[in-house]
Amino acid sequence: NKSIKIMLKQITNYDGLVVRSATKVTAEVISAGSNLKIIGRAGTGVDNVDVEADVFIIFMNYSFNGNTISAAELTCALLMSLSRHIPQAVISMKDGKWDRKKFMGAELYGKVLGIVGLGRIGKEVATRMQSFGMKTIGYDPITPPEVSASWGVEQMSLEELWPQCDYITVHTPLMPSTTGLLNDTSFAKCKKGVKVVNCARGGIIDEAALLRALESGQCGGAGLDVFVEEPPKDRALVNHPNVISCPHLGASTKEAQARCGKEIALQIVDMATGKALVGAVNAQVLVSSFSPDSHQWILLGESMGRVLKACTASKEPFSQVHVTSLGESLKKSTGFLSSAAVVGLLTEGPQKGPNLVNALPLAAETGITVQTDHKDNECEACVLEVSVNSRSYKAVGSVQAGVPVLLELNGSVFRQPVPLTGHLLFFKAANSTELLLSVTGVLAAAGVELQSYSASTAGSGEQWYCMGISSLLGDIGALKSLVKEAAQLTV
Numbered sequence: 001n002k003s004i005k006i007m008l009k010q011i012t013n014y015d016g017l018v019v020r021s022a023t024k025v026t027a028e029v030i031s032a033g034s035n036l037k038i039i040g041r042a043g044t045g046v047d048n049v050d051v052e053a054d055v056f057i058i059f060m061n062y063s064f065n066g067n068t069i070s071a072a073e074l075t076c077a078l079l080m081s082l083s084r085h086i087p088q089a090v091i092s093m094k095d096g097k098w099d100r101k102k103f104m105g106a107e108l109y110g111k112v113l114g115i116v117g118l119g120r121i122g123k124e125v126a127t128r129m130q131s132f133g134m135k136t137i138g139y140d141p142i143t144p145p146e147v148s149a150s151w152g153v154e155q156m157s158l159e160e161l162w163p164q165c166d167y168i169t170v171h172t173p174l175m176p177s178t179t180g181l182l183n184d185t186s187f188a189k190c191k192k193g194v195k196v197v198n199c200a201r202g203g204i205i206d207e208a209a210l211l212r213a214l215e216s217g218q219c220g221g222a223g224l225d226v227f228v229e230e231p232p233k234d235r236a237l238v239n240h241p242n243v244i245s246c247p248h249l250g251a252s253t254k255e256a257q258a259r260c261g262k263e264i265a266l267q268i269v270d271m272a273t274g275k276a277l278v279g280a281v282n283a284q285v286l287v288s289s290f291s292p293d294s295h296q297w298i299l300l301g302e303s304m305g306r307v308l309k310a311c312t313a314s315k316e317p318f319s320q321v322h323v324t325s326l327g328e329s330l331k332k333s334t335g336f337l338s339s340a341a342v343v344g345l346l347t348e349g350p351q352k353g354p355n356l357v358n359a360l361p362l363a364a365e366t367g368i369t370v371q372t373d374h375k376d377n378e379c380e381a382c383v384l385e386v387s388v389n390s391r392s393y394k395a396v397g398s399v400q401a402g403v404p405v406l407l408e409l410n411g412s413v414f415r416q417p418v419p420l421t422g423h424l425l426f427f428k429a430a431n432s433t434e435l436l437l438s439v440t441g442v443l444a445a446a447g448v449e450l451q452s453y454s455a456s457t458a459g460s461g462e463q464w465y466c467m468g469i470s471s472l473l474g475d476i477g478a479l480k481s482l483v484k485e486a487a488q489l490t491v
């Protein structure tokens with residue numbers, strides 16, 4: 001369709017894409033987006049995006065209640081319209097008629113409403129329809145019965161629910177387990193004349209079965225906001241006299257659009273600035289790992305990866321990466337620590353932007369084996385070991401007072417933990433009293449200020465130094481040779 005053609009032409013210029021439901025983000029669009037890093041859905045349903053197409057792209061939908069109230073209000077409006085035939089009466093009035101007999105309705109008061117899917121919208125529909133005096137019953141495999149009972153919905157199995165309902169409304173995502181939830185068999189178990197509403201996704205109520213139930217009178221009316229094909233080419237349902245329908249208007253209010261747009265924009269900014277990862281559909285493990293506490297451990301993993309990458313100074317790819325988390329509280333963190341370390345190791349490499357979602361698949365694709373381990377030590381720390389060309393390198397780090405610090409490099413323990421923030425200059429050299437003076441001298445002459453300094457004990461024969469510096473001199477190569485000269489380094 002038109003939007004796909006436009007996207008295929010332009011998508012390569014963009015790092016991010018935000019869509020509503022009508023825009024189909026196909027595998028073809030995703031592969032054309034060579035710079036694409038994130039796809040945001042300003043809404044709930046994610047069925048218009050091929051989530052599986054690229055593991056390198058973070059895909060998120062809004063995670064709060066952006067369009068919940070709007071979709072719930074439209075559902076309630078359809079339930080009321082079904083009970084009093086309002087749309088049909090409006091058309092008849094516009095036709096110049098005054099037909100009071102034809103539009104005899106029924107009260108909602110005292111009737112039973114079955115709600116399938118007791119998430120955000122299901123809950124809001126329930127509480128609103130209770131104010132009309134409806135009895136609300138429902139089913140949801142995840143929402144606990146005591147939770148839904150606290151907002152007035154008694155849960156039961158679908159088998160028990162179907163025969164009790166005067167009205168049924170569905171509020172689930174569309175997935176294999178919900179496709180055709182209302183079909184010939186379930187319609188047959190319902191009360192004759194049951195009225196149904198679908199403001200969720202086309203196909204949750206099987207369209208062919210619905211048409212058959214309407215024609216036989218088993219279904220007394222349907223309110224449809226969504227269709228399997230949108231817009232529907234087959235108009236049999238839309239044209240049925242007992243069907244009232246809308247062109248997918250559930251979220252089409254000024255308020256919902258403003259909220260969804262703002263929420264998804266903020267989520268993307270939070271992710272891009274490393275503040276939080278909220279609403280990611282294809283990175284659930286990472287979502288839970290983005291708590292303020294784990295954030296510093298993620299920064300530690302990335303920084304340690306960068307330090308070891310710089311240390312190896314080799315163009316050869318790593319063959320093995322081993323990440324060990326130490327300490328009871330890091331038991332569940334090994335996964336994101338290893339992803340973070342791989343991000344650091346691959347940054348500035350030839351691969352397309354490594355991030356926490358794609359790091360491990362990217363490593364596998366590059367032929368790097370990543371192993372993880374956990375030990376219940378008393379102290380909390382992360383140990384990163386990498387092998388390049390049969391040589392191995394090792395760093396040990398931790399988070400102290402909320403700051404990621406390096407404790408040990410290649411067997412040499414730093415006398416003071418090295419805070420892994422800002423610009424850091426690592427070098428190894430033979431121990432000499434003049435060393436600090438001569439290195440700071442050349443740096444000062446080049447306009448670089450020394451902000452911190454740590455030295456390691458000469459553990460396994462290597463003595464490491466780390467200097468926090470004010471700037472990078474623009475050219476890192478020039479800085480390196482200055483320091484090499486000053487310190488008479490061998491590496």
Ligand SMILES: NC(=O)C1=CN([C@@H]2O[C@H](COP(=O)(O)OP(=O)(O)OC[C@H]3O[C@@H](n4cnc5c(N)ncnc54)[C@H](O)[C@@H]3O)[C@@H](O)[C@H]2O)C=CC1
Nearest residue numbers: 045071117118119120121140142171172173199200250251
């Ligand atoms: N017409 C429109 O414009 C709009 C449509 N929607 C659609 O409405 C639906 C519901 O949205 P939300 O309430 O925000 O989602 P939600 O994620 O808050 O709730 C969905 C609920 O369905 C439940 N569920 C999953 N499988 C089920 C099954 N087999 N049987 C019964 N329940 C099941 C889940 O446990 C969850 O509680 C989604 O399909 C969404 O795409 C949402 C907003 C606007």
Ligand SMILES: O=C(O)C(=O)COP(=O)(O)O
Nearest residue numbers: 020021022043044045251
């Ligand atoms: O959020 C949803 O699932 C919707 O169906 C709303 O879709 P829309 O953003 O209005 O195209």
